[in-house]
Amino acid sequence: MNDQADNDSGTGGWDAINASLAQAYPGQEPRHAAPVLPASLGGGDPLDGISAYFSTQGWPHWHYVTYGLSELYGKESEDLDHSGYGLELTFRLRALPGQTEPPSWAFDFLQNLARYVFRTGNVFQDGHWMTANGPIALDTPTRICSMAFASDPQLPAIDSVNGRVEFVQVVGLTLEEERAANQWAPRKLLDALLPHMPLWITDLERESLLEAPDVAEAVAAGLARDGSSSEALFTDVLQVAEMAPSGAAVGPSFKVTLGARQVASLLTLLPLRLPFGQFFVLSGSDWQLFFEPAEADSVVLEDTMLVVRMCPATLATFTSAMAPREGSYQVAGLAQLTWSVQKTLIRDASGAVVQTIG
Template identity: 55%
Template sequence: MTEAAQGRDAADDEDLSPGWDAITAALERVYPGQEPKHYATVIKWMLGGPDPLDGVSVWRRMEPVPHWHYLSYGLSELYAKESNDAETSGYGFELTFRLACEPDDEDPPAWAVNFLQNLARYVFKSGNVFDDGHWMTANGPIALEQETLIRSMGFVFDPELPAIDTPNGRMSFIQVVGLTEDEERAGKQWDTRKLLEALLPAMPLWVTDLARPSLLDDAEVRRRVEEGAARDGSSSGFLFTEVLGWETSKRLLRSPVTEITLGARQVDELVALLPLRLPFGRDFHFASREKSLVFEHGEADSVSEEDDRLVMRLSDATVRELARTLKPVAGTYEVRGFGAVRWKVQKTTIRDPQGNVVRTIG
C-alpha cells in the first residue's frame, strides 16, 4: 500500500466511481473539512494483486477519546455496477475500525491497514460476510508482534455511519471491535451484539485500545453480562472442533453404550454453552469437518445415530450434571443418571503457523 493525498487517487484511472463518491460523501458529513490519510493499493486484486481492497482512508479523531478512524474501500462496488443484485452494492458493506492513539500521534499505524486487508481477503476468498452482531477469533493478537490481550473481534454497525444508498445499491458500515478472549467467550455465552452494548459505556464509540485489560475485570460490567446471559440464554448455536468421534458398543445383558471422543480445548465452551441453549429450547451443534454432535432439549435422555450425526436429547437435570462432570482434562467421564454415554477427553495440542507446539490443554 502507498499513501495518497486524496481518497480518490486510487480511482483516478476510472472514468466513474459512483460507489466511491457516495462513501466519501458519507464520511465528509462526519469529518467536514478534514482530509484523510489514504493508503492506496498498488496492484488491484482484479489484476492479480495480493490486496483485495482498493484502499483504506484514515481520519484523526480526538473525541470522545483520541483515536484513528479507518475505512475500507473495496468490499462494495466502487465503480461500474457488475453484480446482478441491484439492491446491494457488492458484499453490502465496508469495514471501519477505530484504534486508540495518543493526542500527538501524527501517523496511523500501518498494521491496521493490513489488518483490514486480511479481513477483506477472508471475505473475498470464502464468500462469508460480516454483519452486525457477528464475532471472529483472531487466533492470536490482532496486531502481530505486539503485546496485547486483544485477540478476537466483534462486528457492529458503525455508530456514526448509518447505511447509505449508492448508485450501485445499498451498503452498511460494519465496525470491527477488538475484544479479549474472555469477552469473546462472554459474547458467545450471551449475544455478541448485547455484549458490545454492555461494554459501550467503558468503550466509547467501541474504540479498540490494544493496551486495555479485559473489561470483564470490572465487577459491574461482569454482573451485567452474567445477568444478561442468565436471562436471555445464548445466541451461539454452533461450536467447531477438530476432535470429534464416537463408537457404540453392545454390552451383555445391558443396553449399549456410546463413547464420545472430543478434545480438551473445547470442553469449557461446550459445558458453558449447553445450559444457556437447551433449557431455552434451542439446539446446539458441536461439529468437526466430518461429524456433528447435535444436542436437543428433551424430557427424557436419549442418544441416536443418524449417518454422520449423533443426536442427544437431554433433560435440564442432565445438562446441569454434564456441565458439572465434564472437565478439560484427559480422561473418561460418566454423567450420573445417563449411563448410555461415556465421554473421552483427549489432550489438545496447539501449534503456531510454523508447526511448533505452543500450548497443550488437558
C-alpha cells in the same frame, strides 16, 4: 447522492462511501493505503483500499474504513438489494499521544479479515464475534486477542447505485471478554462495555473491562435472564473429512477436527442453545458445523455444511464425553462422527507461545 452521476463515473460504490465519510469528517483528507495489485487484478489483497481518519470524539483515535467488500465499480452480483457482500468493515484504534500516522498493522489486520470473508463467504454482522488465537496486533504487547462486530455508531448504512452497504465495526476484546460474549451475547456485552469504551474504540493497552463492577454485574444478570443469544462462532480451525463407515454407524462417517479452544466454547454454548430450541453454527474457512436440537440424532452432509442433530440425551453425553484437550473422541448417539481435538496455541506479540489450551 446522484445515482446517474455514479453510473457515469463507473465508481458509484466508491463514491457513495466517500460521500458518507465526507459527512462524518468534513474537510479531512484521510490517510489511504491501497495494495500495489489488488485481488481484482490478480494480487493477494482482497480490498482495493483502506482509509484512516483521525477523530477526537470519545478518545483520540484512528477510524479505519475498508473499500472492497461492497461493489465499488459496476454491478456484478445478482443480488440487486445488496452491494457485494453488503458491508464494509470499520475499526477504531485509540491513538497514542503525539501519534501523527495511523499504525500500519491495522491495514493488514483488516485485509486479513476481508480475506476470510472472500475465502469463506461468511459475512460479519452486528452481534457476531471471532477469536484471533493471539494478539490482533502482532508487533504490540496486548491482551486484545478476540473481536466482536457491531454496526458502526457513526456511519449509518447507505444505498449506493449497486445496493445497500452496512458499515460493520470490528471491536477488540480480551479473552475474558470473549468468554462473556459467547456465553451471553456479543452485542449485549458491547452495550455493557460502552460506558468504559466510547464508540467501542479498541485500546491495545487496556485490561479486561470485566473487572469493572458494573460490567460484571450486567453480565451475571444477563446470563440469568437471557441465557445465550450467540448463534455462531467463526474459526480457522475446522476440518471435516469423510471416512469409511464404522461398524456401529449407519451411512457415511466423518472425522471432525477442532481446536481445543473451540471445543471449550461448544461445551459452554450448546447447553445454552439447543435445550431452548435454538441452533448453533461453527463456521470455518472451508466447513460449517450446524448443531440443531431434535427428537432423534442424525448427521447429514449438505455441501460444505455438516448438520448435527442431537436429542437431549445425546447433548448431555456430548458435554460429558468431549473435553478441550488434545485427543480423539466418540459420542454415543453420534457413532458416525469421530472428533479430533487439536491443541490451541495462544501467541504473544512476538509470536512466542504464551498459553496452550488442550
